[in-house]
Amino acid sequence: MPKEILIRNVYLADPDLPPQTRPRTTDILVRDGRIVAVEDGIQAPDAEVIEGDRAIAVAGxxxxxxxxxxxxxxxxxxxxxxxxxxxxxxxxxxxxxxxxxxxxxxxxxxxxxxxxxxxxxxxxxxxxxxxxxxxxxxxxxxxxxxxxxxxxxxxxxxxxxxxxxxxxxxxxxxxxxxxxxxxxxxxxxxxxxxxxxxxxxxxxxxxxxxxxxxxxxxxxxxxxxxxxxxxxxxxxxxxxxxxxxxxxxxxxxxxxxxxxxxxxxxxxxxxxxxxxxxxxxxxxxxxxxxxxxxxxxxxxxxxxxxxxxxxxxxxxxxxxxxxxxxxxxxxxxxxxxxxxxxxxxxxxxxxxxxxxxMRMGGEIGTLRKGARADIALFATGGLNMMPMGDPVAMLLLESRPGDAVTVLVDGRVVKRDGRLVGVDLPGLREKLDRAFGEIADRVAESRDTAAGSSNAYARVVKRATGTD
Missing domain, CATH: 3.20.20.140 (Metal-dependent hydrolases)
Incomplete structure (x- = not known):
């Protein structure tokens, strides 16, 4: 993991910022897994650069x-x-x-x-x-x-x-x-x-x-x-x-x-x-x-x-x-x-x-300086994001989950250019499909045994649904 990452040219979806009908882009500098600066025109010549391309940056x-x-x-x-x-x-x-x-x-x-x-x-x-x-x-x-x-x-x-x-x-x-x-x-x-x-x-x-x-x-x-x-x-x-x-x-x-x-x-x-x-x-x-x-x-x-x-x-x-x-x-x-x-x-x-x-207040959930660098970038190039308005409003009500193009956890890039890093999705799908079938095949057999040993739950359900 590089010591520094510079995320350039992004809109900030920060609940502490006032609504912006004409939002401006800014930069985010990450060092050793933490956010160390959120400002315009950051100079970090030795940093890995992530071009935000006017994406919306939000705390993970x-x-x-x-x-x-x-x-x-x-x-x-x-x-x-x-x-x-x-x-x-x-x-x-x-x-x-x-x-x-x-x-x-x-x-x-x-x-x-x-x-x-x-x-x-x-x-x-x-x-x-x-x-x-x-x-x-x-x-x-x-x-x-x-x-x-x-x-x-x-x-x-x-x-x-x-x-x-x-x-x-x-x-x-x-x-x-x-x-x-x-x-x-x-x-x-x-x-x-x-x-x-x-x-x-x-x-x-x-x-x-x-x-x-x-x-x-x-x-x-x-x-x-x-x-x-x-x-x-x-x-x-x-x-x-x-x-x-x-x-x-x-x-x-x-x-x-x-x-x-x-x-x-x-x-x-x-x-x-x-x-x-x-x-x-x-x-x-x-x-x-x-x-x-x-x-x-x-x-x-x-x-x-x-x-x-x-x-x-x-x-x-x-x-x-x-x-x-x-x-x-x-x-x-x-x-x-x-x-x-x-x-x-x-x-x-x-x-x-x-x-x-989750007892992690101040460490995550914010783009403030000093927080852990858990950051998501949401692309704004789709029709659903045109024209670009207030970043918080656009993220909350206009964006799609698939617009998340880059994601960092603790300063490490886990999704880049729209793809999870190092993940074999076809292989994972094959394994999950097989697992789903195995689980389904075992359910009917298991349920007969479980029904006789789950009296506590049966009583709760009957009491709550008025069938007791």
Whole structure:
């Protein structure tokens, strides 16, 4: 990796800059993996030069919630409710993965993120079917070269062959992974923990998982405010377990008081608008979190249903939040005369918001001097980008994920001239197609066994859907 990289002639999509109807280009200088200057006419004769050609430069987007392992089963959840998802994924497809399957899924999912300008993600990896599955999942992210947090999931997948006979066994294995993580994972990855859903286990089990995570200063991520844990934040607060090390996800069913408690705790919240609206979780809580004083972040969530770009999630979240605000005025019999949330807000949530939620605030999610050089360049030569207006508005509402032509992570170029560097896409496609077929073939066989060993989930689904 060269010591210096000079990115020339780019527009800045920076939420701190005012709208520009006639934007001007500038340069960015990267040295030793950090941004050292953002200004016009930078002179760096020894630097590698990347000609921006009037592309839009944006801080690498940050996905604060994704189940990356589901990349190997794209499209299966297209018409599912949340109850369908629980029945089919958690006690079906999840039981059929081999370590090779999760490796390919994590590799392809992380590469897809990079391909669309997402340079960091929080992988909620609740497919720890065996020690080999954990090793393969970490290796997939490492080999892709993405930044992020690998969150070890304690959820007990009801597979035919059980590598862990008890929760104690899982805790012992998680301890081994945490102890060896720094030596085995790439330097861009941190270790985290994904809690088992509260509806599946008692508070004593949750406490053991929390205590383990906090002994290792690990980011703790958890699903809250959905069926099984509609008031999980309140329950945690009542027991004195809320903390700034927590990255909550969804929270659609949580009351305003719970969102206030979350904000007061210093924890983060990931909103996944596309999944939440499809699967009947309730309206995304973007507006309510802001009113509670919080900074939203966004996530792609399930790769079994949703593409891996963050632009889609930012757009959906922004326009849904605007519609909710507008409806309050329309209900009064008048027409709204102003827009509250702006494209700059949405961009901040999809970059800085994710960085803070993942405890990386100030390091990533920004183009400020001193930040790590996680940068994406979006081409402006297409018809969708003519004429060129305000860079933030053009990026958020006019660009396409495929416009991402150059991507850097920690100052290393991972995508150049529209192509991922060093990636054999035809070979990867062949392996993934084969893996998808193998998983599908194993699902029916595995589901019969899983159905008898997933009573906890069955009870939660029946209770939530009124079929109990």
């Amino acid at each position: 987007m940050v996905d604060s919630h994704r189940h990356v392992w589901q990349t190997a089963i794209r499209g299966v959840a297209a018409d599912w409710s949340l109850a369908d998802y629980v029945r089919e994924i958690r006690v079906g497809y999840a039981t059929a993965y081999t370590p090779e399957h999760i490796y390919l899924a994590n590799l392809a999912g992380a590469l897809e993120a990079l391909d669309t300008g997402v340079t960091a993600l929080c992988d909620f990896s609740h497919l720890m079917n065996s020690p080999a599955h954990a090793e393969a999942a970490i290796q997939g992210l490492t080999d892709a070269g993405i930044r992020g947090v690998f969150c070890y999931g304690f959820y007990d997948v009801p597979a035919r062959e059980r590598a862990f006979a008890s929760h104690d066994d899982r805790l012992r294995h998680a301890e081994e992974v945490a102890q060896s993580f720094r030596a085995t994972a790439g330097p861009l990855l941190d270790f985290g923990v994904a809690l088992t859903e509260f509806g599946l286990v008692g508070p004593e089990v949750t406490d053991r998982e929390l205590d383990f995570a906090r002994r290792h200063d690990a980011l703790i991520t958890l699903h809250v405010g959905t069926f099984g844990s509609p008031h999980g934040i309140a329950d945690l607060d009542r027991r004195g377990r809320l903390g700034p090390d927590m990255l909550h996800v969804h929270a659609n069913m949580c009351g305003d008081d719970e969102l206030e408690r979350l904000v007061a705790s210093g924890g983060g919240l990931s909103i996944t608008p596309e999944t939440e609206m499809q699967m009947g979780m309730g309206w995304p809580v973007t507006n309510r979190l802001i009113e509670a004083g919080g900074l939203p972040s966004f996530g792609v969530d399930i790769a079994s249903n949703i593409g891996g770009d963050m632009l889609t999630q930012m757009r959906l979240a922004l326009q849904t939040a605007r519609a909710i605000d507008n409806q309050k005025v329309l209900d009064q019999g008048i027409v709204p005369d102003r827009i509250g949330l702006t494209v700059r807000d949405a961009l901040r949530f999809g970059t800085e918001g994710g960085a803070r939620a």
